[in-house]
Amino acid sequence: MPSMVQNGPRNNPQTQKPHSNFPNKPHNPDSLARRERIERQRESLPIASVKERLVEEVKTHDILIIVGETGSGKTTQLPQFLFSAGFCHDGKVIGITQPRRVAAVTVAKRVAEECGVELGQKVGYSIRFDDKTSSSTRIKYMTDGLLLREALLDPYLSRYSVIIVDEAHERSVHTDVLLGLLKSVQNVRSNFMKDHDNMDDKKSNNRAMKGTGTGTQCTSFLRQCHGRKFPPLKLIIMSASLDARVFSEYFGGARAIHIEGRQHQVDILYTLHPEPDYLDATLVTIFQIHLEEAPGDILVFLTGQEEIESVERLVQEQLHKLPEANRKLLIVPMFSSLPSEQQMRVFMPASAGHRKVILATNIAETSVTIPGVKYVIDPGFVKARSYDPVKGMESLIIVPTSKAQALQRSGRAGREGPGKCFRLYPEREFEKFEDSTRPEIKRCNLSNVILQLKALGVDDIIRFDFMEKPSRAAIIKSLEHLFLLGALTDDCKLSEPIGHQMARLPLDPIYSKALILASQFNCLEEMLITVAMLSGESIFYAPREKKDEAIAAMKCFASPDGDHLTLVNVYRAVDRLLEKRNMEVGNKKNLHGKNEKFLRKWCKENFINSRSLRHACDIHSQIRGHVEQMGLRISSCGDDLVQFRRCLAASFFVNAALKQPEGTYRALASGQVVQIHPSSVLFQSKADCIIFNELVQTSNKYIRNITRIDYLWLTELAPHYYATRS
């Protein structure tokens, strides 16, 4: 059983003395007052009264599991306690992982402010495509995926003295892989320490190799260990809502402690009956709070961009029906494909007298504190990945949240004072929720994870010490997939150079391979555009009330050959447009500043989602940087789009489908019958053979992002797959 840490009597905030973390230099009265306020807030957090005890626990245990209420101060305070206790001497770093980028960034900003330092100095963050750290960074927040990538370059994570895996309850696929890896790294580092104390170097190497015998296959990884010594790694697993027993067992009976106490009360309200339409119920609740409750911002959890944008429109419509005095409502969307600066808008206060309504996906569910939020609306649904290993198909489905997720959501109210959480379902429904979220690793395509593990030198994936093993069928299917993509050799090793190149790109393996192939097909420019456009939400939008206009607008870009070429057409049109505009007004060619306003107008007229377009442009320039670094030849096929289609066929051959006499399509790999999604430009086409990128499961099995190809190309370009099938 986990032991309990009791917090002592709460300090009286009024009597706190200034904290030593703040540099001793004069400040202007405003910032001084803010700092003092922050300082008082810090010292009144439940975690503050168990500081010494926690530091002692970390000193005496190499692995610690910490469970503490949302808002008790784990994420922001524990790293600072450990820093002050000397865990960063010798220049070592305390790393804290988060499942989400936005949490890593905002928490790092807050902690830098609390420490009175500039972000990127003592306190920093590192997320994919954005690094705010320096050689002086000692407290580093990052995504779990980023730490995995760091392990590719530094297998022992030797710069870290402590790694805190925060929000472990989320069980993202990266968290699970990271836990397996950290367990192995810690084993190696602890054994080296013991051996360093007791034995000569030769013996110590042998023992360390035995020491990792937890089923983990890290042989090449261990070999690099010869002759090197590492300080032990402290590992802390943290969350407000994890099952400490499961984690403790995985780590060989690791110590688990609970931090008791919460800072502010959150009242939970349920509906009396199930709501037939949760979006409608959301709308009603937003206005009920706006018109009847005390000041305070509202955070609403929705399942995705489409839902958010539709609620945004509905709220705007309703708002216009209210008297002028009641219209002071600012709506701010927040979802992962929104550019980071726009995500950060949710953290800015609304202008005086306005109430802010944040419409967010579950990216706002854990770790983040959004100042001003007093009310949370939780309809109880989330979009989750689901994978069918037999068919090798991944899809996104809307499912009820778990109890752990509901708890995290309610925890976003009551960060600065008492709050309320409106759950849009009856309490008896809540009781039916799963306790915790099903680990993502059990319901996703594992190709990406396996590629990364292989790059880390883990050869035997089936024997890797996963906290919860993915099914054998899922592992084998993904190995098969990687083999088909040419990433693995016959004996299941990472191939040279393709497999290694693919592991370097931060993309789904099928897209990485498409980029590598495109450089051989002379169409890397076009493939970069396609991959960037496919990495976010849809570029096109068709509001219900203007559907015909939207379809007509899309026709201007539509290619009879399919969606990929249509996306290229949109990108090229934007490029030409900005080129022309720059000639006229002499602006710099970018999507910012004056051009942004101009482009937004153009997007609106053409029913293009300007947010998605901007996101795609960001990704485009980032991936371009990667392929340049890898030395791939970037050229364009110009008007020879047959060449590009051939490349698409060579890249996505596993997702080919043939037209059936009755008009549906049969996917060649899985044999399942699918239909072209109405949003595709090929919806009413008569193309005989196609490749597609996505399968969406609603009442029907729809395929999206489709290109017409010639059937004969499949046997020509993917003979290893099709020559044996026909």
Ligand SMILES: Nc1ncnc2c1ncn2[C@@H]1O[C@H](COP(=O)(O)OP(=O)(O)OP(=O)(O)O)[C@@H](O)[C@H]1O
């Ligand atoms: N960016 C911020 N702005 C204002 N207050 C903040 C901010 N970040 C944290 N806080 C304050 O610090 C408190 C503790 O936050 P912290 O993230 O450390 O808690 P936690 O225990 O990790 O919570 P959770 O489990 O929800 O992540 C918050 O409740 C809030 O009062």
